[in-house]
Amino acid sequence: MCDFQSLKTAIEEDKIKYFVCEHEDNIIAMCSISKTFSTFNYQPSGIFEDFFIVGEYRHKGIAKKLVRFAYEQSNVATLIVGCADCDIELYKALGFKNVIGNMLSYAN
Numbered sequence: 001m002c003d004f005q006s007l008k009t010a011i012e013e014d015k016i017k018y019f020v021c022e023h024e025d026n027i028i029a030m031c032s033i034s035k036t037f038s039t040f041n042y043q044p045s046g047i048f049e050d051f052f053i054v055g056e057y058r059h060k061g062i063a064k065k066l067v068r069f070a071y072e073q074s075n076v077a078t079l080i081v082g083c084a085d086c087d088i089e090l091y092k093a094l095g096f097k098n099v100i101g102n103m104l105s106y107a108n
Contacts, residue, residue: 010034018050019070021062029053029066033074040100043077048096051081067094 010016014035021029031051038045048070053063071079081091082103 017070017074019066019073021053021066023057028057029062031066031070033070033076033079035074035076038078041077044075045078045080046071046074046076048079048081064094 007016011018016032016034018030018032020027029052032049033046034049036045036047037043048067051063053066067079079096080100080103081096083091
């Protein structure tokens, strides 16, 4: 079950930002960045999530531009993305070059 109120609150409190790319009034690509703080480099950091691009717009450089724009506008020093092994090359192609081991989740 989704808790849209907690998402709305996070957006209102500037804890998460969504970035979109539009073409002819349609959203063709999107991503989000949730702000955090990195004790690795002692600066603001962001978790990159919710990435999607409509199939017919892939392989045109749009995704790279969206990632760069989101990074620049989010005012973070680093972006971190967690992904499946099969998506590693995709994210490397988008500019995520530094491997930081593996990400795991702990939750109830």
